[in-house]
Amino acid sequence: MPQFEVDGATLTYDDEGPHDDAGVPLVFVHGWTANRHRWDHQLTHFAQRRRVIRLDLRGHGESSGAGVRTVAALAEDVLALLDHLKVDRFVVVGHSMGGMIAQTIALSHPERVERMVLVNSIGRMAFSRGRGLLMAVSTLVPFKLFVATNIQRAFAPGYPREEIRAYVQASASLPQEVVMTLYGAMRAFDVLDRVGEIHTPTLLVHGYHDIQLPVSQMLRMAKDYPDAVIRILDAGHELPVEKPAELTEALDRFV
Template identity: 50%
Template sequence: MPQLAVDGAELTYDDEGPRDAGTAPLVFLHGWTADRHRWDHQMAHFAPHRRVIRLDLRGHGESSGTGARTIEDLARDVTALLDHLGVGRFVPVGHSMGGMTAQTLALAHPGRAGEIRVPTLMVHGYHDIQLPVRQMLRLAKDYEDAEIRVLDAGHELPVEKPAELTAVLDRFLDRPPARA
């Protein structure tokens, strides 16, 4: 398991799939108290034909260091890892806190966070009590062309409905990026 020292932490990560796939790598980011293995199903699906990177955020899983104080701190860690791996453009995919980190990366690196699409894909669990559907819909209205998918699950979509989530991601990623 490879690790990278970043600002007092050792970040554990996986980097799989072909480097010459002709698409930007997917970068999977887990939620709070989780780890990179939340994305096992998606890694197994996408890695045979696309570069896929996932990491244990600092203080989670097999990564050391105290937890980050802000989402921006986590985004800086991810950026350091991507720089280390020589990744230019990438597609961030996040769950919960990882979703906030993905948004922060996309906003901080608009030319680098490749294949960001309009519409934006928002996948949500119907039975999510941490962020109920009505709250997600309020957030989604700020994304004019948001594509919303609600699955019969709770908050932990990557582990509760891994095949369904992977299918939604696959269909979304197979579309050509929208042009502004």
């Protein structure tokens, strides 16, 4: 379980698979309140023949650290780790907030990103006035209730309740400062008007039943991508664990 120190944080990561000329490394970035184990299925599959890197973002999983208030700052953490590992060019796969991080990297360092995969992610969080008010009010409820409400609604109907409870418990165990600060960072994230600048071949994979970041918002972004492939799967917002095999197959075909 290697670790890397960066700007007051200790990042825990995995670096597996062949380190030779087997192909450009795959870099997996998880979403808000999650951890690197969201990618267990993909790591097992791809590390058999390619180098695979995944990390716990600061304040998440087994990584320490706080104080990051923007998606761009999280992107700098990811790039610092890749520099440490001497990885210059890579394929980045990001889920939800991780997809926001991936887009930030693709815009700031296009020469380093060979391909990009955005899983249940968007370029701007845009909601009706009523939904926006509801989101603002939700931050005023007790922390554990706020987390439970957000995590429970991330899964499509029919997903096992006991597994959802485990994800809720894991998310609620994170430092409140990290959870709430990055919730604000996601709401402030906005590259929608710049996605046309991203000429990196991109796969947009989304869950049809996603009510956290609705598929309509992804399609609003997708129309401006110069070179994008779209896949819609029968799942909610948590595609990596709801439909792991289907997601892996979509990634395999693309990369």
